[in-house]
Amino acid sequence: MTREVVCDLDGVAVLRDGSAWFIRYDAGAHQIAMREDGISAEEAALAMSGPEGAVEVLFALQQRLIAAGINPYAANAPE
Amino acid sequence: MRLGGWLNRLAFAAAGMLALLGTAAQADEGPKDAATRQWWALTRELSSDAMEGRDTGSPGYDRAAAIVAKRFAEAGLKAAGDGGGWFQTITFEDLRLDEARSRLTVGGQALRFNREVQLSPSAATPKSLTAAATFRGYCSQAEIADVKGQLVVCYGRPAPARLKGFDRLKALQDAGAAGMLLIAAPGLPGEPIRWPFAYSRSVTPLEEVAVARGGAPWLQGVLNPDSLARLTGQADAILKAGAAGADLPRVELGKATGVLTVNRRVTRSANVLGLLPGTDPALADQAIVIAAHLDGYGRGEPVKGDRIYNGTLDDAAYVALLARFAAMHRGKGLKRPVILAVFTGEEKGLWGSRWFVKHPTVPLSRIAAVINLDQVRPLYPLKLLSVHGLKESSLGDLVLQVAKARGIAVQEDPEPERDLLRRSDNWPLMQACVPGTSFVFATYDDASRAKYRDWYERRYHHPADDLSTPIDWQAASDFNGFFTALTEAAADAPGRITWNWGLAPHRAGAVRFTDLEPQYQPGKCELAVLETPKGQRPAAATYLTEAYQAAHAALFAKGAVRIQPKAPAGKIGFTETWVLPPSVADAAIAQAGGDPRKLEALLGLDAGYLGDAPVRVDIPAPQNYRIPSGNEYAANAFWRPGGMTWEGGLPEAVIDPVPPEGYVVTPVFGKAP
Structure with a gap:
């Protein structure tokens, strides 16, 4: 299986791999830092609702990553 | 009867009677100089058994507060409490x-309560409990996914390197747990396991109680690590692994059952506030607060038959030092006013200082700095002080000057993971944008470390924090002299005490290309913004001066620039994009001399990020320029308020996403993009 882009919000994309959902985004400020992280189906739906929902998902995701000891601002995916 | 009035009358009667109790001979020779002898005599008085440990809301506390007020009056201070009295009653x-x-x-x-488990009663404490109990290691999110309805035991502190910034309590409540028991304070190198605490009690200002009420039943407490062995059979392995930050096992502990009865009463306790008026009218709005806390743990579980938690070094000795400061300056005011703040409720949650900030008897806008004294510990020669808040404000510069003149070395807090800056009465004032500092004796050799550890294990928050503590009298005298000199230096300083922007040094050797530094509106500061969680931070316009905002905006009047490894593929940014001023890009590129590695260093980018042929993306007409609020989803741990990169100190802004027709791409060093 490969990750398929389900929704491209022109800067943030929601991807699907079977039943698993992912969000692809630039987590960097002055420096580009592309990431792909797993999200729930509910979060995927929220992210696909538009930029406001996508940012809400990214905030929650960042908190989860920090809690897991992962730097959410460092790249983990190719550009 | 109003408590303040009662305390005022009691003060004069109590002081005479209690002076008799303070004459017990010391086991050692005692202080050699008169000033230290007088300081210790008052320390003896305030921490004698007659004060019963000065628990918040206890008669013993009120007796001690009355003595302090009497000393302040004798020193000629002006009362600075409620209604012109000495007390501010909560x-x-x-x-x-x-x-x-x-x-x-x-x-x-x-x-057994207070032996094996200490519960923190609250309005949410359930009257009865039946739940599965489970040990879930550090209680990271991955370890607590399925704890709904369970009583969860967690290793005492999240291992800093593994769970940075983790809000465990909220995560457990969100996961639907019935409660949380933390294994008491394991794992921090400077903070060995200690037990028991005084007793299971929660004290909260009535005014705050209504705010705190509500929510699902919740049991919270601390578990003695000794009882882990009974519950899990693998206590040693857990404590050893936890101290090393290694993986911890999941252990099911069987069923937890409980019947919990919480008694409620309403009580009162008072801050004691005195003012040494300043001599320079032009500096009357720059008061210096010197603070210590009078409350202790009162009576609690006996240790070796002693059930009075006297709190001699924590913090009677430093209330006594404030009183000595007042006596020394009787009739000899300093240029700035000095407020002597003796707080209650510190051990219960910094309540006295929080109350003072919320209900200031002197407007906070007229307070320039706070110097806080809390369990300073003169147990060995004073060679090295750990200073909290050393780099945050110009008060730190005064600390360095005064310490250097006295041959005392100074270091920043070597154990930031213990968060000591936020654990004493300086913190509520600092949160309210008053620059502050506090100190502890630092260890520097095996002997000092052994004395510190012994004090921490056997005396800190134990009945043995009493007059039997082996004080190094010369060290006590040296510190007291340092504190007095520092307060005098702060009160007589030629310039206003100011926050340092960036709250920490900028990167060594950073080239800033501008002299612009963030300027805050009165009563606003960087620390307060940084303490606000991401997502809730205020807009920059609410705390930066208009002049600063205008100067910052002027840097972007002719456009904005991004420096990237390659040309953008389309629109730049999602909800916003981060940019630099063209003038800074020009200067950095010129200074880099064709070397991408130098350019990365100048701009604070990761080494190698720009590759060999970086591009410059010019945005001639940026839309919706603003100083970043820190709520942007890409605002990371390096974000600082004020629109400057940190640690580099370069001006930065965010603008709306830029469509392809809104930017021009050129090679940075003349090579084709």
Whole structure:
């Protein structure tokens, strides 16, 4: 299986791999830092609702990553 | 009867009687100089058994407060409490676990209150509990996914390197847990396991109680690590692994059952506030607060037969030092006013200082700095001081000057993970944008480390923090002299004490290309913004001066620039994009001399990020320029308020996403993009 882009919000994309959902985004400020992280189906739906929902998902995701000891601002995916 | 009035009358009667109790001979020779002898005599008085440990809301506390007020009056201070009196009285709700009518068992084993488990009673404490109990290691999110309805035992502190910034309590509540028991304070190198605490009690200002009420039943407490062995059979392995930050096992502990009875009463306790008026009218709005806390743990579980937690070094000795400062300056005011603040309720949650900030008897806008004294510990020669808040404000510069003149070395807090800056009465004032500092004796050799550890294990928050503590009298004298000199230096300083922007040094050797530094509106500061969680931070316009905002905006009047490894593929940014001023890009590129590595260093980018042929993306007409609020989803741990990169100090802004027709791409060093 490969990750398929389900929704491209022109800067943030929601991807699907079977039943698993992912969000692809630039987590960097002055420096580009592309990431792909797993999200729930509910979060995927929220992210696909538009930029406001996508940012809400990214905030929650960042908190989860920090809690897991992962730097959410460092790249983990190719550009 | 108003408590303040009662205390004022009691003060004069109590002081004479209690002076008799302070004459017990010291086991050693005692202080050699008169000033230290006078300081220690008052320390003896305030921490004698007659004060019963000065628990918040207790008669013993009130007696001690009356003595302090009397000393302040004798020193000629002006009363600075409520209504022109010495006291600022707080009404508290006092919740106490009724141990005789309560029980808690885990896995069929009854846990003894204040020996094996200490509960923190609250309005949410359930009257009864039946739940599965489970040990979930550090209680990271991955470890607590399935704890709904369970009583969760967690290793005492999240290992800093593994769970940075983790809000465990909220995560457990969000996961639907029935409660949380933390294994008491394991794992921090400077903070060895200690037990027991005084007792299971929560004290909260009534005014705050209504805010705190509500929510699902929740049991919270601390578990003695010794009882881990009974519950898990693998306590040694857990404590050893936890101290090393290694993986911890999941252990099911059986059923937890409990009947919990919480008694409620309303009580009162008072801050004691005095003012040494300043001599320079032009500096009257720059008062210096010197602070210490009078409350202790009162009476509690006996240790070696002693049930009075005297709190001699924590913090009677430093209330006594404030009183000595007042006596020394009788009739000899300094240029700035000095407010002597003796706080109550520190051990219960910094309540006295929080109350003072919320209900200031002197407007906070007229307070320039706070110097706080809390369990300073003169147990060995004073060679090195750990200073909290050393780099945050120009008060730190004064600390360095005064310490250097006295041959005392100074270091920043070597154990930031213990968060000591936020754990004493300086913190509520600092949160309210008053620059502040506090100190502890630092260890520097095996002997000092052994004395510190012994004090921490056997005396800190124990009955043995009493007059039997082996004081190094020369060290005590040296510190007291340092504190007095520092307060005098702060009160007489030629310039206003100011916050340092960036709250920490900028990167060594950073080239800033501008002299612009963030300027804050009165009563606003960087620390308060940084303490606000991401997502809730205020807009920059609400705390930066208009002049600063205008100067910052002027840097972007001719456009904005991004420096990237390659040309953008389309629109730049999602909800916003981060940019630099063209002037800074020009200067950095010129200074880099064709070397991408130098350019990365100048701009604070990762080494190698720009590759060999970086591009410059010019945005001639940026839309919706603003100083970043820190709520942007890409605002990371390096974000600082004020629109400057940190640690580099370069001006930065965010603008709306830029469409392809809104930017021009050129090679940075003349090579084709």
